[in-house]
Amino acid sequence: MEKLVIIPTYNEKENIASIIEAVFALQQQFHVLIIDDGSPDGTAEIVKTLFSKYPAQLFLEERKGKSGLGTAYIHGFRWALAKGYQFIFEMDADFSHNPADLQRLYEACKSGAGVAVGSRYVKNGAVENWPANRIALSKGASLYTRLITWMPVMDPTAGFVCYRREVLEAINLSAIHFVGYAFQIEMKFAAWKLGFVIKEVPITFKDRKLGDSKMNKGIIKEGVFGVIKLRWLSLFKNYRNNVKSGDTVNFQRQEIILEGE
Ligand SMILES: Nc1nc2c(ncn2[C@@H]2O[C@H](COP(=O)(O)OP(=O)(O)OP(=O)(O)O)[C@@H](O)[C@H]2O)c(=O)[nH]1
Numbered sequence: 001m002e003k004l005v006i007i008p009t010y011n012e013k014e015n016i017a018s019i020i021e022a023v024f025a026l027q028q029q030f031h032v033l034i035i036d037d038g039s040p041d042g043t044a045e046i047v048k049t050l051f052s053k054y055p056a057q058l059f060l061e062e063r064k065g066k067s068g069l070g071t072a073y074i075h076g077f078r079w080a081l082a083k084g085y086q087f088i089f090e091m092d093a094d095f096s097h098n099p100a101d102l103q104r105l106y107e108a109c110k111s112g113a114g115v116a117v118g119s120r121y122v123k124n125g126a127v128e129n130w131p132a133n134r135i136a137l138s139k140g141a142s143l144y145t146r147l148i149t150w151m152p153v154m155d156p157t158a159g160f161v162c163y164r165r166e167v168l169e170a171i172n173l174s175a176i177h178f179v180g181y182a183f184q185i186e187m188k189f190a191a192w193k194l195g196f197v198i199k200e201v202p203i204t205f206k207d208r209k210l211g212d213s214k215m216n217k218g219i220i221k222e223g224v225f226g227v228i229k230l231r232w233l234s235l236f237k238n239y240r241n242n243v244k245s246g247d248t249v250n251f252q253r254q255e256i257i258l259e260g261e
C-alpha cells in the first residue's frame with residue numbers, strides 16, 4: 001500500500017467513525033493513521049472498535065496529552081516514512097475537508113507535484129458556512145504570509161495536503177518550529193525553499209458541523225510572529241540549509257521537479 005491519510009484528533013467522538021468510514025469507502029485505496037492526543041471524550045476507543053473491521057488498513061498512535069497539531073503530524077510523518085508509504089496526506093477529522101478530494105490530491109502528486117495543496121483560494125476553490133470573521137482571518141493570514149514570505153501559494157494555511165515521501169525525507173522534521181497554522185505554513189515554506197513543486201488543487205472547505213473547534217488566540221499569535229520568523233531565518237540564517245535533512249535525496253528531488261515541468 002502506498003497511500004496513507006494521517007488524521008490528528010482531539011475530542012472528535014462525533015466525527016471519527018464516519019470520517020474513517022468515508023475514507024475507506026473511496027475507490028482508491030488509502031490507509032488511515034489516527035494520531036490521538038489522549039482525547040478525554042474517548043475518540044481513541046471508538047477507533048479501536050473499528051480495528052476488527054479494518055485490521056490491515058487502520059492504525060492508531062496514542063499520545064499522552066494535547067501537544068498540538070504540528071507535533072502530531074511530525075509523529076505521523078515519521079511513522080509513515082518508516083513504514084514505506086509513498087504518498088502521505090494530511091486531513092482534518094471534522095469533515096471540513098471532503099475525503100473524496102483525496103483522490104484529486106493524489107492525482108496532482110502522481111503527475112509530478114512534490115506537494116499538492118487542497119486550496120480554498122484558487123479559481124474554483126470555496127469556503128462554505130464559515131462566519132465572515134473566520135473567512136477574513138483566513139484570507140488575511142494568506143495575504144499576510146504571501147506578502148512577507150513571497151511564497152507563491154494562495155492558501156498557505158491549508159491543512160488538506162498530499163506530500164510525496166521524497167519531500168518529507170528531504171525536510172529535517174526536527175527543524176520544523178511551529179505547531180498550529182504556522183506549522184502548515186512552515187511545511188510548505190520548507191518544501192518550497194528546498195525546490196519542490198507545490199500544486200494547488202481547488203477544494204470546497206466546509207465548516208465543521210459536529211464537535212468543537214480547537215482554534216485559539218495562541219495559534220493566531222504563533223502564525224503572526226512565525227511568518228516573520230520564517231522570513232528572517234531565510235534572509236539571514238540560511239533556513240534552507242537548516243531545514244534540509246542530511247539524507248542523500250537531492251537526486252530524487254530533481255527528478256520530481258523535472259517531472260513537474
Ligand atoms: N492530535 C491532535 N489533534 C489536534 C490537536 N488540535 C487539533 N487537532 C485536530 O486537528 C484537526 C483540525 O482542528 P480543528 O479544531 O478543526 O481546527 P480548525 O479546522 O483550524 O478550526 P475549525 O475550523 O474551527 O474547526 C482536527 O481533526 C482536530 O481534532 C492536537 O493538539 N492534537
Ligand SMILES: [Mg+2]
Pocket residue numbers: 092094096208213
Ligand atoms: Mg476544523
